[in-house]
Amino acid sequence: MKIGIFGAGHMGGAMIKGWVRSNSISPTDILVKGGKGDTAKKLKQNIPFNITDNLEDFNQVDMIFLAVKxxxxxxxxxxxxxxxxxxLPIISVSAGVPISLMQEALGGSYPIAQAIPNTPVQINQGITGIVYSQSISNLDKIAIHDCLSxxxxxxxxxxDKIDIFGTLAGCGPAFVDVFMEALGDAAVLHGMDRKLAYTVAAKMVSGSANLLLDSNKHPxxxxxxxxxxxxxxxxGIAALEKEGFRYATISGIDTIMQSYK
Known part of the structure; x- marks a missing residue:
């Protein structure tokens, strides 16, 4: 499978790292069109993918991902x-541009999709929401699904659920990062080494999440x-509730959603 991708910033770079880490995609089978910044060139120092400025070169790939602003x-x-x-199937991984507008630009029968991944894709533990245009074939769907899987x-x-999916899955990791940092600070306050505090916090969050998924129990x-x-x-939970822990979390998600309107 040969993949073309426009952009190697935060999300594009995370996807490239994940594909290579999976050992199912060779770096030489990834063709990158970088932007005005040097993110693609910097990433290439560690991952030997191909970079091009010639758009004709993308005729050699099996699908194209757009990871640009x-x-x-x-x-x-x-x-x-x-x-x-x-x-060639084109998949946008940027929010904010409806499929209808992309379809209009490409033509009514062009195979197009919109995917919203999150940054844990770089360690093959992400979750990606995807919407397919009506014109996309089952074979293209299977190929895209296999690639993102x-x-x-x-x-x-x-x-109509892509904004909330992107907010929860895409912005949520930052919420969790802030939570883990706060847990680490609390542990340091009580004498724990900071590196160990972050390790304990991360393993606790990871283990709790896996327990939720494996047990299929309500949180x-x-x-x-x-x-x-x-x-x-x-x-401890009572103290968190007194400070509005749940409301603050809900408000954070809601604030992001309101910004889309």
Missing amino acids: TPIILPVINDLKNHLNKD LLGIVEEISE GELKDGVTSPGGTTIK
Whole structure:
């Protein structure tokens, strides 16, 4: 499988790292069109993928991912479509540009999709939501799904849910990072070495998440299994609730969603 990708910044770079880490995609089978920055060149110092400025070269790949900033998605599509000699599936991994606008730019029958991955794809533990245009074939769907599955879980979603999916899956890691940092600070306050504190926090978060997935239990049920009557854990939770822990989390997600309107 040969992959073309425009952009090797935070998300594009994470995807490239994940594909190579999967050992299923050779770096030489990845063709990158970098932007004005040097992110692609810097990443290439560690991963020997191919870089090109010639759009004609993308006729050699099996699918093309667009990991560029939202404002330049349509300009990139308009430039690219004039250089392709076949209907290669194009997958945007940037939010904010509806499939209808991309479809209009490419033509009604062009195979196109929109995918929203998150940064853990770089260690093959991401989750990607994807929306397919009606014109895309089952064979193209299978190929795209197989490619993205190398990076983690893939969920097909409806287009009206793509913003909340991207907010929860894409922005959520930053929320968790802040939470782990705060846990680490609390542990350091009580004398723990900072490196060990972050390790304990990360393993705790990872283990708790895997327990939720493996047990298929409600998060509240798992929480109840740790909170003994009158015990230390429920006292800690009560303190978090007093400070508006849940409301702050919900408000954070809601604030992001409101910014899309």
